[in-house]
Structures are given as C-alpha cells and as structure tokens.
Amino acid sequence: MAILRNEFRRFGAARYLVVFAFVVLAAPLTRSQTKNSCLDCHSALPEPLGVTQEKFSQDIHAQKGLTCASCHGGDPASDDPDKSMSPKAGWKGKIDRRQIPQLCGSCHSDPAYMRQFNPSLRTDQLDQYHTSVHGRRLAAGDAKVAVCTDCHSIHDLRVPSDPRATVNPVNIANTCSRCHADADYMKGYSIPTDQFAKYSTSIHHEALAVRGDLSAPTCTTCHGNHGAAPPGVDKVENVCSTCHVFQAQMYEKSSHKAAFQAASLPGCVVCHGNHAISHPTDAKLGPGPEAACMRCHTPGDACDQARAGLLADLTRLDDAIKSADQVLAVAESSGMEVSEARLGQNQARDSLTKARVTIHSFRKDLVDQDIQAGLNIAAQNLQAGQKAMVERNYRRVGLGMSLIAIGIALVGLRLYIKKIES
C-alpha cells in the first residue's frame, strides 16, 4: 500500500491536480448518500485495487448505506489520500484473511446492530463457523480454508435470494467447487476433489440447477453452510431422512440397518452414493453392474433370490402399467374418450412408486401388497382401454356399412343415368 502512495508522491504537486480531475469526473457517478471518496480513485485503478461504482452498487452493504470505511476504516469524506487512508483515521488497508471472520462478525454477530437492518437475520454465523472444519483449521493457522468473503464474494456481495448471488442455492455447488474441485489447491488435504464432478451427474443437481426445484439439496443442505462439516458415517442417514422420510422409516425397521451399523457403513450411502446420487432405477435390484445388492451378497444365496423376486414383481407391475397405457393411447388417438382410465393410471403409477419406496423395508410381503394393489388398478384400466377399442372397431364397422350403402347408391345412380340417356 505504501508503495503506491510513494508512487503518487512522485507526481509532486501535480498529484493534487490528478485527484481534483478524478473528483470532477467521478462526482456524477457517486450515487450513495454518504460521501465515498474511496471510489473516486479506486474505480479507475486496475485489479486488485479496482472497485467500480457499478460493482459496488450491487453490494447489499452499499445499498444499506455502508461505505468502504465501514470495513477498511479511514475517512471517506476526505479527498486527500493522505488523510483518507491514514492509520489515524483507522485505515486498515487490505484486510488479512485470518481477520475476515472476526471483522464480519463484528456486525453480523451483534443482534442489536443487525436489528436496525433486518431483525429476522440470524446472528450466529460466526459461532457456527468456529465449529466448522474451515473455522477450526483457520484457528489452527491454515489460511487456505474458506473465510466469509470466499463464499459470499466481496464488494458485490448479494443477498442469498438474489439469483446472481454466489450463495444462492442454485450457485452454491459452483462456489464450493472453486476450492474443493481444484486438485492443486487441495493438495495436502486428505479429502477427495471429485465431489462437484460427482454431484453434477446427480439427480439432485438436475432437480436444482436444471429444473429449478429449490427444494433439492446442494452442498450446504447436507453439510451445513457456516458450520460446514461432513455429517459423519453413522449420521448420514439422518440427513437424507429429512426429505426422504418414508424410505428412512422403512430402513430404520429393516434388517439392513443393524447390519450396516455393525459394519460401520453409512446407511443410504452404501447403495445410493453420497455425491453422485443418480435417479434409482429398477436396475439397482438387478444382477448387473449397476446393482446395489450384488456388491455384498453372494449370487445364489437366499438374499439374491429375494432380490430377484422383488425385481420380478416391480417389472411385472411396470409392464402391466405400460401395456394399459399403450392400449389407452391407441384408443385415445382414435378419438375414444378414456380420460377416467387415464386418471386411474396415475393411481397405478403411485402404487409402483410406493412399492419402490417399500423396497427399503427389505420385506417382500410388504412390497407385494403395494404391487398387488397396482396390478389390480392397471388391470381395470387395461379393460377400459380394451372396451374403448371395441367401441372404436364398432364405429369402423358402422362406417364400412354406410360406405357400402353409399356405394350401392352411387352405382345405382350411375346405371340409372346411363339408362335414361341411352
């Protein structure tokens, strides 16, 4: 910092002229009510000193009336760099990384202060941060870990609900990946760097980033944001169960829970993965490479047979639903009214979904209940579709007969005309 000041000094008295020129030119740009002379120079400086008025105006702090001096200290009212950037005015210059959480926390952990701006904002972020892996490592002297500004950005810090914010749910995975997917940066840490790549292939990512379903999880949903830490092998299934309630309830009572716990294996993750959670298909119950069961069980044993039975059941219901759908589709495209049966198919599909959830109880008898219910409904709808097809054929036969009648009339007319004209 001092170096630059000295550079400025070299211009001698002309530096005052330069400053004056900047002020005159930059004055119309300043829109904030509090005078912020810092930007007069810094908006024209190159990186890393450059912060334009345009960039800073996006920052929530600027919008609430804070200035550069609120964090960096100094005197924003003065146009003289010596006065504005003097330690006497409290100027801190560039904030050291290790000081950032404390600096941010000086306001954000003060409920009385924050109440002025947004009483419903939480004020425990700093406390949470201290419990996180990032916070603990920072305290131990590691300056490479994330601090507030790494995730929240700085100088154009947006509220999380802003879709352009780095901490908006849709963007969080990208933000985390800036470090966690960088193999070089993460050298020396004993954790993998493929989480983001894996997550990007997952169904959760597709739901969140592609379909825009904000209820889908991202990194912070399972790991926490300020108190970010992995949930722990025996606690992972608690995290999943916050949304996947039914499956978790079934699993709790199942044989596999005890077995996995005894082997210190994380529930849910063993079969579904943690980051690369793909949309589960019936192939998971299959014998092939995608199969979850066969990773542990021996082919031919009782469990393998049960698995095969479950798969066969699911396939049977799926096929029944599909064939009913097919018949209904043909009937519908021929103009038949089959909306009631179509509606019924939804219920059949619901049964199939239920059966797939019941798999997590690992009890064939329970699964069979759902399967049977679905099969009954699908059979009814198939019947309705077939009835519609019968009606359709009846119409075509009727048409055929009318066309024959018309044909006879036409032939008769032709002959009659010929006759009266001969």
Next chain:
Amino acid sequence: MSPLRNVRDWLDERLAWDDLIAPLRKKTVPLHRLSYWYFLGGITLFLFVIQVLTGILLLLDYRPGANEAFESVQYIMTQVQFGWLIRSIHSWSANLMIFTAFAHMFSVLFLKAYRKPRELTWVSGMVLLFLVMGFGFSGYLLPWNTLAFFATKVGTEIAGQVPIIGKAMVIFLRGGEEVTGATLTRFFGFHVAVLPGLATLLILVHVLLVQRLGMSMPPKLEAEWSADLSAKREMKFFPNFVLRELMAWYVALGALGALAAIFPWNLGVKADPFAPAPAGIKPEWYFLFMFQTLKLIPPKVWFIDGEVLGVLAFGLVGLLWLLLPFFESDQPSHTKRWITGLAVFALAYVTGMSVYGHLAK
C-alpha cells in the same frame, strides 16, 4: 292413376306447382370440358344443409356459457349416442364447406361466370363467402378450449386494428374488453341465429338468381356457340344434371362419414383465461393467408402502423373483389385479361400464403 300423380295434381291445384317448376324443366347445363366445376355450388349448398341439420342436433345438447360449454361438448362426444359422429361431421363439414365455397368462388372467377347479367349472383355469393367465414370463426370458439380461446383473442385483436371504429368493433364482438364468457354467449348467438338467418336469405337469393339466369358459359365457348348454334352441347338440368349432382353429394357424405369415424374432431383442453397463451398460436387454416400476410408486414410502413395497413388493405381488397363484375366487359369475346391475371395471382397468393402460414413456426 299412380299415387305419385295424385299428389302432384293435388299440389298443382293449390300451388300452381307445374307453372312454378316449368322453368326448371327447361333449364339446361352447358356441356364442355370444364362442366365439372358446375357441381361445386351444389356441393357447398349440400354441406350447408348438413351443417344446419347437425347443428340443430348439437343445439339439443350444447350449453353456451364459460362454465358448461366445454363439458357439454365432452358430454356430446362421450355420453350421447352417436354424439361423436354428429359433432365430428359438423366440424369436418364446416371445413369442407369453407373449402368448397372458396373453390366455387375461384371456379366462377376463372370461368368468368360473374359477367353481366350475373353481377348480383356474384355479389350475393361473395357476401355468403364472408358469412361462411364468420360461421367458421364464431363456431370455432363454441367448444371453449384453449386453442379456440386464444385464436379468438388474436382474431378479435386484429379486428381492433381498423382505424376509428376498431375499438368499438372489438367491444361489440367480444361483448366487453376481453374475451370472456360473454364473448362465448355472443358468438353463440351469431352462430345459431344471426348468421343462419342472413345466410338462408342470401342463399335463397343466390339460388333463385342462378335458376332464373341459367348457367353461364365460358366466354370463348359462348362466342363460338352463338355463331354456330348447332355446335352447342348441353344437358338437361332435371333429371340428368341433378342425378349427377346427387352422386357428388353422396361422395361428399361418404367422405364426411369416413373423416368423422377415422379422424374424430378432438376436444382439446378447457380454456383457462389466466393461463399464458400457448406458443405459436395460429388461426384456422382458412384465415392463415391473412394471418401470415399480417406477420410479414413490417411494424411500420412509412408512417402507418403495419397491422393497420394490413387490415385496411384486406378490407379494400375484399370490397374490390365484391365489385369485380363491374370492372369486367360484357363482350364475351373481349373479356379483360388483367382480371384473369388477377385471379391467377389471387389463387396463388391464397394457396401459397396458407401453406407458408401452416409451415411457419
């Protein structure tokens, strides 16, 4: 005496029946290479009668009103015995009738059958064509499905582009500022009362004129045959032409039945005024050429708004088309070549623009 003879005599004594139909007995139809085109008028009339009959049947079950219209059509399609048939025939026949009406108009144009003394036949026919398109536009809304709702919105919006009276026209058509249940009720009134009344009247005038004035001949042939009367070939209207016309009508009936049974008219989805318009909404095919033209006009031509210009242009063309016979010469040997040229252009334009409009996104 045969019973038929008895009935005829009875009618003749009370209605002067024989005198009434005497001209019909004498009427002849010129026979030439292009005689087949004479059938089109009759086919259009036949389809109109089909529309009236199926329309009356539909009236027994249809309920106009935003809450019930869609459901009542669904009811007709699914619950009423042969309701699907009546409704699908009504929809197909509507489209076929509009097609044959246009074909009839163009054939009259090319055969130059609009020349003196048949100018009024042409004028009444053109007004009928406009009425038929009005039938199509008003009838299309009645099932109250999404496509119809938005097509009506767009269509009435375009009507509003007419300068000065446009706004009043839109409010009159829509029964308010927007397309609502009031629009549906109004269109229903137009479709089953106003337009049928006007159309029936004009059809009577049109057919009467045709019967009174006889069938016209292509100009060249007319010149030839007036020079050499022995060369004239003609067919008696009754029974020979009528029987042939009847064959055409049977073919049309068969085609309608087949279309109704194999390609039943679909119901669509009930209209939701608050839902956004589906992408790429287009009017029915018989409006496509106008719609596509409007799309191609730049937003501003000179100082006039593009759409206003388009609407006014079509209005002007319509008016001139109506008055076309008055531009034609009455000498059969010297018919105006430019009118033929115009006719060719019009046909090409309407066909080309319709295809373009159909293929465009």
Next chain:
Amino acid sequence: MESKNRGTAHPSGQPPALIPRRRFVEVLLGSGFLATAVAFVYPVLRYLVPPQTADLGGDSVVAGKVGELKPNSGKIFRFGSRPGLLIRTVGGEYRAMSATCTHLSCTVQYRDDLREVWCACHNGKYNLDGRNISGPPPRPLEAFDVQVRGEEIFVRRRREA
C-alpha cells in the same frame, strides 16, 4: 320424363333374370337410397334419445354421501379428469381441494394424526385451506366449493371472477 328408355327389348333374346333387367337398375337405386337413408336416420334417431347418465351441469361433481365420512377423515374422489380430496374436519365441516401435489404431482392424502393434508412422496404438507405450509410444494392446492344438498355432497370449482 318423355324419352322412353329403349333398354327394354333384348336383341339377343336372353331368358328373363331373377329381377327383370329393366327393373334391376331401379331396384338397385331404390335399395341404395333406402340403405343410405337408414344409415343416416338411424344415428340421428339414437342421438335424439338422451343418455342415461345425466350430466350434472359442468363443474359440479358428487364427491360422496352424507354419513360416508367420519369426522377427521378424508377421501379421494374424481373431479373431472383429476383427483380431488374431500375432507371432513374434526368439527364436522367439509373441505374439498385438488389432490394433485403441486411439487411433483403425486396424490396427496388426509392425515388424521396431523390433521393436515400430506404428500407421501416428499413429505409436503398443506393446511385445511390447501395452503402449502411445509416441505417442497411451491404452490397451494386449488380449493373447491362444497355444497351439501340432501344426502349428497357436491363439489364445485370456485367461480372465476
């Protein structure tokens, strides 16, 4: 008709067919007319007879009968082409709403233990007005009007503005 057809005398002197040749064409024509007339009139006559199932007038549907539902219970009924949920609250009054979850279209159900509407797929919850109160659902369930007429419970879509 003046010109008498000359097709009556057969030059070849063939024996008379089953239907006399001169009448064959007329018979054919007549039967054609008759057949087409029947093909035309039959559907029209059938059409004129109103069907058994009376249409209740558009949006109104019978969701159930009085006494069918105990207080604090619900049932699924068919509303047009979609499922509807009829609830009888603890206090005995009836509520009706669409049963298609606004999250991923699963069919919701009434939970008598929670006294709320619940979706089994992802644990979404709605209150008795259909408002989404917890979990992933982004929008409320469309609420319907309930009317008890005699023994039957009618459910109707809310009148549009």
